[in-house]
Amino acid sequence: MSDVQLGMPALPAKPYPAEVHARLVADAKELIGRYPVARSALLPLLHLVQAEEGCVTPTGIRFCAEQLELTTAEVTAVATFYTMYRRRPAGKYHVGVCTNTLCAVLGGDQIFDELKQHLGVENNETTADGEISIEHIECNAACDYAPVVMVNWEFFDNQTPDSARQLVDDLRAGHDPRPTRGARLCSFKETSRILAGFPDERPGAVDASGAGGAPSLAGLRLAKGEALPGTPGAKVVAPRHEGTEA
Numbered sequence: 001m002s003d004v005q006l007g008m009p010a011l012p013a014k015p016y017p018a019e020v021h022a023r024l025v026a027d028a029k030e031l032i033g034r035y036p037v038a039r040s041a042l043l044p045l046l047h048l049v050q051a052e053e054g055c056v057t058p059t060g061i062r063f064c065a066e067q068l069e070l071t072t073a074e075v076t077a078v079a080t081f082y083t084m085y086r087r088r089p090a091g092k093y094h095v096g097v098c099t100n101t102l103c104a105v106l107g108g109d110q111i112f113d114e115l116k117q118h119l120g121v122e123n124n125e126t127t128a129d130g131e132i133s134i135e136h137i138e139c140n141a142a143c144d145y146a147p148v149v150m151v152n153w154e155f156f157d158n159q160t161p162d163s164a165r166q167l168v169d170d171l172r173a174g175h176d177p178r179p180t181r182g183a184r185l186c187s188f189k190e191t192s193r194i195l196a197g198f199p200d201e202r203p204g205a206v207d208a209s210g211a212g213g214a215p216s217l218a219g220l221r222l223a224k225g226e227a228l229p230g231t232p233g234a235k236v237v238a239p240r241h242e243g244t245e246a
């Protein structure tokens with residue numbers, strides 16, 4: 001009978017080396033201290049171990065379980081439920097291509113296919129140089145900028161197959177491409193540490209996240225009674241107070 005692989009190697013896992021373990025215990029203690037109940041810190045702890053190894057390994061699962069007095073089965077159940085926890089190591093830059101409905105019909109499917117071909121990898125695989133991993137992702141609530149590509153969860157809006165190819169080429173060449181909005185890129189591991197809840201050290205990163213962009217706010221402006229651009233007086237939605245006054 002052939003082995004059945006469910007995505008996670010068998011437990012029990014090896015512990016971290018002593019130095020790594022001591023460092024992570026200190027980090028975990030800080031994270032756990034932020035919650036009244038220790039197990040509430042499981043999601044941050046999973047990001048913490050992902051920051052160490054680029055994915056959530058059995059060693060990371062064992063570590064989380066030990067810190068939170070959970071079983072490895074309980075930790076595994078959570079780690080395998082949420083798609084941001086990877087079971088295979090991410091590249092330095094994890095490229096997510098949205099192939100959910102709107103992005104897909106506007107070109108996301110084509111971008112994903114052409115990027116896989118360009119990089120010579122399949123979904124959830126990493127290039128041999130360890131620089132780029134690719135994954136098709138679900139809606140990122142950025143449909144108004146479709147089709148979108150994310151690199152380490154920062155947005156690159158309104159992509160085409162050509163611009164996406166150029167993006168991964170620039171990443172591999174170390175050209176530091178700038179996201180359309182949001183902070184400058186850092187590595188996947190550094191991103192995971194920020195997601196665990198540690199300070200974002202990138203200069204200007206917090207300010208860079210900014211407010212909603214013009215496409216995101218267009219519907220709100222129209223709903224408030226603004227006229228369509230270029231068509232003075234042509235409102236698509238009447239403000240609520242209009243027509244209700246006697």
Ligand code: FES
Pocket residue numbers: 098099100101102103104138139140141142143144146147148
């Ligand atoms: S469908 Fe791609 S961001 Fe919503």
